[in-house]
Amino acid sequence: MESNPIKNNVFEFWDEIIEEMLLAGRTGNAQVNKDARHIVKLFHNSLKLTFKEVTPAFLQKFEVFLRSRGGTDGGIGVKMRAIRALYNLAIERNLVKEEFYPFKTYKVSKLKGKSPKKALTIEQVKKIVDLDLKKYPSFTNTRNYFVFSFYTRGMNFTDMMKLEWKAIDDNNIFYTRSKTKGNFMIKILPPVREILDYYQENSLGTKYVFPILLKDELTPLQLENRKHKTLQRYNKELKEIAKICGIDKPLSSYVARHSYANCLKQKGVATDVISESMGHQNLAVTQAYLKELDSSVLDEASELLL
Numbered sequence: 001m002e003s004n005p006i007k008n009n010v011f012e013f014w015d016e017i018i019e020e021m022l023l024a025g026r027t028g029n030a031q032v033n034k035d036a037r038h039i040v041k042l043f044h045n046s047l048k049l050t051f052k053e054v055t056p057a058f059l060q061k062f063e064v065f066l067r068s069r070g071g072t073d074g075g076i077g078v079k080m081r082a083i084r085a086l087y088n089l090a091i092e093r094n095l096v097k098e099e100f101y102p103f104k105t106y107k108v109s110k111l112k113g114k115s116p117k118k119a120l121t122i123e124q125v126k127k128i129v130d131l132d133l134k135k136y137p138s139f140t141n142t143r144n145y146f147v148f149s150f151y152t153r154g155m156n157f158t159d160m161m162k163l164e165w166k167a168i169d170d171n172n173i174f175y176t177r178s179k180t181k182g183n184f185m186i187k188i189l190p191p192v193r194e195i196l197d198y199y200q201e202n203s204l205g206t207k208y209v210f211p212i213l214l215k216d217e218l219t220p221l222q223l224e225n226r227k228h229k230t231l232q233r234y235n236k237e238l239k240e241i242a243k244i245c246g247i248d249k250p251l252s253s254y255v256a257r258h259s260y261a262n263c264l265k266q267k268g269v270a271t272d273v274i275s276e277s278m279g280h281q282n283l284a285v286t287q288a289y290l291k292e293l294d295s296s297v298l299d300e301a302s303e304l305l306l
Helices: 010-023 027-044 054-069 073-092 122-129 137-151 157-162 190-201 220-244 253-266 272-280 283-290 294-302
Strands: 173-175 183-187
Touching: 010 073, 027 054, 027 073, 027 173, 027 220, 054 073, 122 137, 122 253, 137 157, 137 220, 137 253, 157 220, 190 294, 220 253, 253 272, 253 283, 272 283
Parallel strands: none
Antiparallel strands: 173 183
C-alpha cells in the first residue's frame, strides 16, 4: 500500500496544485493544468492514477491518443510539459521517488511544434506601419498594438495590457516583463510616440495606456478573462491585416517579437546585442528565434560571395 493513497493519486494532487496556482494569481497556468488534467482523465478513464503508473509507455500511449484526436506537436507538448512539471513537484514533495521519473526516457523536447516561419522582414513590417487606417478604422487598435510591440523590442501582449501611464516619461518607457521579471527601459521611437499621443487623446480615463483593461481594479481572474478575450480578437484581426497587406504569413501577437529579432539580424546586429535588447536569459533562446530567419535572407547573404 502507498503511505498516502489520497496524495499519491495524480488527479487529487493536480487539483491541489491548480488551487495553489489560482491563489497565487497564476490563472493562465491554472487553466493549462485544468485542460491537461481533463484530457488525461479522459484518456485514463478512471479516477485513480498513481505517479508510478505514469511510465514512459503510459506517456507514449497518451501521445497516440492525443494524435488520434487531431493533436499537433505543439499542443501535445503543452500537455506533456504540464504533466512533467506536476511530476517534478510530486518528487519535490516526496510523493514519489525520483527513480520512477518517466521523462528521462520520454523526451518532451521531440515535440517542438514545427510551425510556419513567424518572423516578418522589415519591408513587411513597414506595410503594417503604413496601413491606411482611414480605410480600415476598425483595425486601429490591432495595428497600433502590433507596431507598438515591434518598436518596443517585442513587448508582449500581457505587458502592453498592463502598461500604465506612470511608467512613461518624456523619452522612455519603464516596465518589468511579466514572464522573466527583467526590468526594461525603452527609448520612445517616433512610431511609438505617435501611438502614445493617440491613446492620450482617446483615453478611457484609466491608469492604463491601452483600452484593453477597461477599469483599474480587476481581480487576477478578471484580468485573465479580459486578456483571453482581447488577445483572441487581436490575433483574428492580425490575420485580416496580413491579407490586406499581402503578407503570406500567419500573423499573431508573437510575430511582432520574432520580427523585431529578425529585422535586427537583417540589419547586421550581433546576436548577443539582440539577446540583451529582448531580455532573453541566455543566447540559446535568441538563437532559436533567429533560426526562423527567412531563407531568402540567407540566400541573399550567400549571393554576397559571388
